[in-house]
Amino acid sequence: MKTPTRVELRIPSLPEFVAVARMTVAAIACRMDFPYDAVDDIKVAVGEACTNVIEHATPESPSPEEIEISCLLEPEALVIEVRDRGRGFDPDLHAQPDPFSEGGLGLILIQALMDEVQLTSLAGQGTQVRMLKRLKPVSTGSAR
Amino acid sequence: MNLRVKSRRLGAGTGVVELIGEVDVYSASQAKQNLHELVDGGANHLVIDMRATEYLDSTAMGVLVGVLRRVAEKGGWVRLVGLKPRIRRLFEITRLDQVLPIFESEQEALADLAGKEGVP
Numbered sequence: 001m002k003t004p005t006r007v008e009l010r011i012p013s014l015p016e017f018v019a020v021a022r023m024t025v026a027a028i029a030c031r032m033d034f035p036y037d038a039v040d041d042i043k044v045a046v047g048e049a050c051t052n053v054i055e056h057a058t059p060e061s062p063s064p065e066e067i068e069i070s071c072l073l074e075p076e077a078l079v080i081e082v083r084d085r086g087r088g089f090d091p092d093l094h095a096q097p098d099p100f101s102e103g104g105l106g107l108i109l110i111q112a113l114m115d116e117v118q119l120t121s122l123a124g125q126g127t128q129v130r131m132l133k134r135l136k137p138v139s140t141g142s143a144r
Numbered sequence: 145m146n147l148r149v150k151s152r153r154l155g156a157g158t159g160v161v162e163l164i165g166e167v168d169v170y171s172a173s174q175a176k177q178n179l180h181e182l183v184d185g186g187a188n189h190l191v192i193d194m195r196a197t198e199y200l201d202s203t204a205m206g207v208l209v210g211v212l213r214r215v216a217e218k219g220g221w222v223r224l225v226g227l228k229p230r231i232r233r234l235f236e237i238t239r240l241d242q243v244l245p246i247f248e249s250e251q252e253a254l255a256d257l258a259g260k261e262g263v264p
Contacts (some may be wrong), residue, residue: 040230047201050170055203105202105238112237137243 005073013054013065021069022047027077028071034135039111042078048055048106049129052136077134079116085126094096099134147171148152149178157220158257159187160250161175164196176207183211188220191253195226212243221245223253 001086004034009024011017053067065085072079096123112118116132148164159182159254167175182190190211194200224246227235235241247253 015168018169019166035206037230043199044201047168047199054169061184094213108232108238109202116184136256 004075007071007073009069010066011050011069015054018047018054019048021050021067025069025071025080026097029133032073032078033134034078034133038133042050042080045084045110045113045131047078048110049080049131051084052129053082053084053127064090076136078116079131080131080133081129082131083126147174148218149175149258151182152180153182153185153187154254155257157187158254159185159191160191162193162196166199168199168201168204172201172203172207175204176210179194179207179250180214185193188215188218190215190220190222191250191252192222192224193226194228194231197228197231200231200234202238205234205238207241208244223247225250225253234251249261
């Protein structure tokens, strides 16, 4: 069996580099022949995951931390992991964000746009968002 | 693509802001500044023209909710115009379309103000 291709990217944890991450991953999704709407979903989800790192995970410091973006190109899906080495947080506190607050919208979007999402965070050790988008939606209809 | 923001006044209490390009964590502060300048100048009714908005993230949505809070305190509103389907979908997912009404055109968004406050 062919080993899935992995593409890795590191960007400074700065707002001006978020577009670099989302455009790069969108290009990978295009290469995998995802439909246009799915490419857009992936682009938004990656942008939100990186933005979340910048806004919540990076401690104030004179030199920016890095965001690591890893893409695993599987035959039927694209798996994207966005990691930081920031201060981490309690994921349970972010499980039910208020959509009418100014913050907390990013995770709602990621969960709605991707097929699978796992959020792992440990205080002082950083956060990882693992997102999966399938090339073809899983059929929910009954077989004939 | 970066963001260009164009704003104009329509009558005493109404302003229109065009967001052209990408509104994200990098560029949202520019949009915020323009919106707050209009509000500080007395515009409590804001139309956000998004016909040329190519990308929008949660930071930009946060800016819109923030400015809505400011004008709502003074009886004002924020209305969105001309959203591309993929951007409209983000407002529906987050249910922000319930507090930021979406219209097809500027005329439609301003229909109830026509003839009032100097709005044509």
